[in-house]
Amino acid sequence: MINIAIDGPAGAGKSTIAKAVSKELGFVYVDTGAMYRAIGIYLSRLGIDPSDEAAIDNAMPGATVDIKYIDGAQRVFLGEEDVTGLLRTEEAGNMASSVSRFSSVRTKLTQLQKDLAVKQNVVMDGRDIGSAVLPNAEVKIYLTASEQARGERRYKELTEKGEKADLNTIIADIAARDHQDMTREISPLVQAEDAILLDSSDMNIEEVINAVLGICRTKGVID
Ligand code: DC
Numbered sequence: 276m277i278n279i280a281i282d283g284p285a286g287a288g289k290s291t292i293a294k295a296v297s298k299e300l301g302f303v304y305v306d307t308g309a310m311y312r313a314i315g316i317y318l319s320r321l322g323i324d325p326s327d328e329a330a331i332d333n334a335m336p337g338a339t340v341d342i343k344y345i346d347g348a349q350r351v352f353l354g355e356e357d358v359t360g361l362l363r364t365e366e367a368g369n370m371a372s373s374v375s376r377f378s379s380v381r382t383k384l385t386q387l388q389k390d391l392a393v394k395q396n397v398v399m400d401g402r403d404i405g406s407a408v409l410p411n412a413e414v415k416i417y418l419t420a421s422e423q424a425r426g427e428r429r430y431k432e433l434t435e436k437g438e439k440a441d442l443n444t445i446i447a448d449i450a451a452r453d454h455q456d457m458t459r460e461i462s463p464l465v466q467a468e469d470a471i472l473l474d475s476s477d478m479n480i481e482e483v484i485n486a487v488l489g490i491c492r493t494k495g496v497i498d
Contacts, residue, residue, distance in 0.1 A: 276397070
């Protein structure tokens with residue numbers, strides 16, 4: 276199976292790019308951040324403090340996260356419940372970032388991710404895909420952009436949806452999340468040694484997609 280790993284900090288456009296590239300290649304897109312977000316929701320529903328490792332360890336055996344593909348799109352299930360629509364909030368992202376530092380959470384989700392990658396060709400995005408989940412991936416990309424560029428994109432996205440937003444607050448949130456993800460002990464966000472760095476600060480979506488496809492071609496994954 277061919278595995279393409281795309282890692283990088285919050286708001287770098289990983290999911291947009293990974294989704295487009297997977298469509299182009301006919302691979303399955305696996306959004307690992309969504310799995311951490313689902314666990315964040317599971318723990319928060321139980322009223323567990325995101326810094327209480329003992330309580331999280333106790334609760335994790337009861338968590339059932341499942342990934343299903345409906346009309347080609349990834350849906351995330353907590354038990355029987357499709358929670359996909361609840362995942363893309365700032366709160367779920369922060370909760371995910373907080374609880375993702377604990378080994379009981381990472382072990383469970385890493386195994387699920389590895390299992391998905393052995394049975395099909397995948398484009399998988401996250402923080403530790405190239406460094407820990409799929410160390411033998413054929414293509415590894417570290418997709419980043421300046422805090423300013425990532426903040427401005429997020430700001431545009433929110434204001435276009437008619438939501439109120441403050442650019443400086445968004446940039447501060449992005450910086451805080453990066454710090455949390457880069458400084459945790461287990462599988463921190465890091466550019467894998469053999470990953471190719473792609474800085475999209477001055478690129479549009481089309482250019483980034485083409486750059487990723489170009490890298491896939493160079494690596495002999497596509498013609
Ligand atoms: O990509 P995202 O914003 O949906 O991810 C939410 C959080 O989940 C992120 O801040 C850290 C955690 N995460 C992780 O630790 N490892 C991954 N492979 C993906 C996400």
